[in-house]
Amino acid sequence: MTIKTINGFSKLSKQEKINWLSKTYLSGNTQASNLLSLYWHEDSERQKRHDEFIENALSNFFLPFAVAPNFKIDGRIFAIPMVIEESSVVAAASNAAKFWLERGGFKTEIVSTIKSGQIHLNYPGEAQSLIKFFETHKKQLISSVDELSQSMVKRGGGLIDLTLANESESLSDYYYIDARFNTADAMGANYINSCLETIAENFRILASDFDGFGPNEQPEVVMSILSNFVPECLVRVTVSCPVSELAQEGLSGKEFAHKFVRAVDIAQTNPLRAVTHNKGIMNGVDAVVLATGNDFRAVEAGVHAYACRDGHYKSLSKAKVNQDHFEFSIELPLALGTVGGLTKLHPMVGVAMSILQEPSAEELMKIVATAGLAQNFAAVRSLVTTGIQKGHMKMHLLNLLSQYNADESTKIAAVEHFKSNSISARSVAEFVASHQKNDH
Numbered sequence: 018m019t020i021k022t023i024n025g026f027s028k029l030s031k032q033e034k035i036n037w038l039s040k041t042y043l044s045g046n047t048q049a050s051n052l053l054s055l056y057w058h059e060d061s062e063r064q065k066r067h068d069e070f071i072e073n074a075l076s077n078f079f080l081p082f083a084v085a086p087n088f089k090i091d092g093r094i095f096a097i098p099m100v101i102e103e104s105s106v107v108a109a110a111s112n113a114a115k116f117w118l119e120r121g122g123f124k125t126e127i128v129s130t131i132k133s134g135q136i137h138l139n140y141p142g143e144a145q146s147l148i149k150f151f152e153t154h155k156k157q158l159i160s161s162v163d164e165l166s167q168s169m170v171k172r173g174g175g176l177i178d179l180t181l182a183n184e185s186e187s188l189s190d191y192y193y194i195d196a197r198f199n200t201a202d203a204m205g206a207n208y209i210n211s212c213l214e215t216i217a218e219n220f221r222i223l224a225s226d227f228d229g230f231g232p233n234e235q236p237e238v239v240m241s242i243l244s245n246f247v248p249e250c251l252v253r254v255t256v257s258c259p260v261s262e263l264a265q266e267g268l269s270g271k272e273f274a275h276k277f278v279r280a281v282d283i284a285q286t287n288p289l290r291a292v293t294h295n296k297g298i299m300n301g302v303d304a305v306v307l308a309t310g311n312d313f314r315a316v317e318a319g320v321h322a323y324a325c326r327d328g329h330y331k332s333l334s335k336a337k338v339n340q341d342h343f344e345f346s347i348e349l350p351l352a353l354g355t356v357g358g359l360t361k362l363h364p365m366v367g368v369a370m371s372i373l374q375e376p377s378a379e380e381l382m383k384i385v386a387t388a389g390l391a392q393n394f395a396a397v398r399s400l401v402t403t404g405i406q407k408g409h410m411k412m413h414l415l416n417l418l419s420q421y422n423a424d425e426s427t428k429i430a431a432v433e434h435f436k437s438n439s440i441s442a443r444s445v446a447e448f449v450a451s452h453q454k455n456d457h
Contacts, residue, residue, distance in 0.1 A: 028074055031337035035075055052076075066362065067418075082308065082365060084372065085110040089122025090387050097388055098369035099304035104416055106300045109395035110388060120258040123390065124400045125383035128251035131177065132352055134243035136194040137218045142234030144183055147192060150230070151181045154223045158194075161219040162212040169208055174201035176212060194220070194238070197249075202378040204311060204354030206243055213241035245315040246322045247350040252382040255346040263343055266402035274343045276401040277336055291331050294393070295324055297346065298333055301392030305385045309373070310359030310366035316351060323350045334393050347390040351382045367444045417445040427452045 020041060022233065026034065032054075039050040051077040058064040068074040075252040085107050086096040097114075099107050117123060140147050159179055166175045177197040198209055217238045224236050263270040263277075264345045284294035299317060324330050334347040355378050359366050370376070373384060414435055418428050431448055438444065 031040065031068065031075060036092035038075075063364070070359070071364070078154070080307075082369075083107045085114060085388070085391075086143070087111065087118050088114040088384075088387060088391070089118045090383060091125055092122070094370055094375075095294065095384060097270070097305055097384060098308035098372050099301075099388070100307040101300065103300060106304060106392065109399075110301055110304075110391045113391035113395040113398075117256045117258075117391070120256070120262060122256070123387045124255045124257075125387065126253045127379050127382065128253055128348070129249045130199060130379065130382075131249035132200055132205060132209065132243070132247050134196050134198070134213045134241070134248070136196070136213055136220065136241045136333075137239040138192045138194070139190050139237050139239055140185075140192050140236040141190045141236070142231055142236075144185070144192075146229045146231075146234070147236060148181060149225050150224060150236075151194070153227075154220075155179055157223065158216050158219055162215050165208070165211055165215060169201060169203070169205075172201035172203075174199040174203070174205070178242065179216070200354070202355045202376075203357045204315075204352055204378075204383050206315075207357070209243040210241070213243070217241040239432075245318045245352070247319050247352045248323055250324060250352050251348055251351050251387045252348060252351055252379075252384075253348045254383065254386045255344060256390065256394070257342060257344040260338060260341045260343050264400075268402065270343075273398075273401070274338050277343075277345075277397055278338055280397050280401050281332055281334060281336040286331070287328040291324065294322070294332050294334075294397075297396040298389040298393045301388035301390075302349070302351075302385055305388045308366070308369040309353070309381060309385075310363050310369075311353050311381075312358075316353075319350050319352065334390065345390065345394060347393065348385060349382075349386045349389060351385055353378055353381050353385065355381055414440055417442060418449065421446050421449040423449045 023037065023041075026037070029037065035050050035053050039045055039047070043049050049382075056076045056079065058077065060069065064077075067077060080100050080102055083101075084096040085099055088095040088097050093216075096111070101107070111227065121245060138147075159176060164174055169175050175198070177199060179197075180195045182193050182195055184193065194216070196209070196213060198205060198212070200208060220236075224230070230236070243285050260270045260274045263273045265273060268276070284291045299320065302316065302320070303313045306316050320333065321330075324333050333349060334345065336343070336345045338344075354360060355370065355376060360370065361367075373381070376384060414431065418431055423431065425447055430452055431445065434448060435445075
C-alpha cells in the first residue's frame, strides 16, 4: 500500500477524516470506520463539546467511571470517583478504605501550595551587572502582571515573588528568573505561563535601556514556562493503628507490621522496587485526577521528580512501628485545580466534583493523595501476605472471559470454578472451550 500525505486534514469534517483514514490506512475496513462512528454521543451538541477538546477528534474513547466508597478523610466520609481500566484498582482502594474506616480513617495535612515557573536566560556578561539590573527593576517586573492577576488575587492567589538564579557554572551563560505563585483553586498553568511571558517581555524592554550591560552583553530570553515540579505544593496523608489490629491472613499483627515496614523500606532503598511501588500509588492518584478533569501527565512528572529529589529514586510512602503503634504515610506534590479547564467543560467531571461535595483545590489534593496511600496499602498488604496475583487475577477473570467470548452460563460456571483453582489466560481459555463445547 502506498501511503500519501495530506494537506488541510484539520479542515475536513469528522466523517471526511474517517473516510480518508479508512481508505489510506485501513484498506477500506468499514468495521473500523463504523466503530468510530458508533462511539459518537447521540446528543450532537454534547459530542461537539467533546470534539472541541482536541484537534482532529474522530470519536470518543471510553474508560470506566467508578467510585470507591467508605473513605473516611479527616472525619468526613467520601465516595471517591475513579477513572481507570485496570481491573483490581477500584476494588483494592475500596478494600483499604473499609480497613481504615474502622481504625480512625485517613488524616491529612496541606504542607504548602506554592507553584513556580521560570524565565530562562542567556547572559554572557558579568553576573553582578545582571543582579544589579534585576534588583533595580524587580518591583516593576512584579507589577507588570497586576492586570493579569486581578481575578486570581480576588480568589486569594497571585504572584508571590521573583528571584534570580545563577546556573552559569552548570551551563555557560545560563541564568533564570524563578517566579512563585499561589493559584488558589485553579491548577493555574495558563495563568502562570501568561504571567511569565508578560514579565519576560517587560524584562526585554527594560534590559534594552539598561546602561549597566557592556557591548554584546544584552541578556536573551530563551523561553518562559511553568514547572511541573512542585515540591512546595505538598499534601501529607497518614493512617495509624495499634499493631495488634493488623493481624490477618495467618499473620499476627506484629508479623504483618514487620513485613509491611520491611517492604516499604526496600522500596525506599532499591529503585527496581521503588518504581513499581510508586506505580501502584499512581494507580490510585491518576484514577482520581482523571475523574476530576486534571492533568495526570503533569502530576506524574512532578511526583516522579519528587521521588528522586534526594539523588536516587525511592518510595513516596513511609512506614514505621513506634511503641507497638503502626504508622503509614505519604507525601505528594500535587498541582490540582477545581476551576478552569475540563473541570467546567466535561459533564462527567462535574458529576465527579458533585460526588466529592465540590471540593476546593486543597481538599482535592487531600482526596487524591488519600487514594494513592490507600492503593499503596492494599498492594503492599497483598505482597506480604497472599501475593499480588491472587486478588488481581480474580478481578481480571471477567476480562479474560470476555476476551474468550464466554457466554453468560460459562461466566457463572467459571466464577465458581476459579474460586478454588488458579487463574491464568491458558486455564481460562481451556475452561471456556471445554464448558461451551459440552453445552453444545
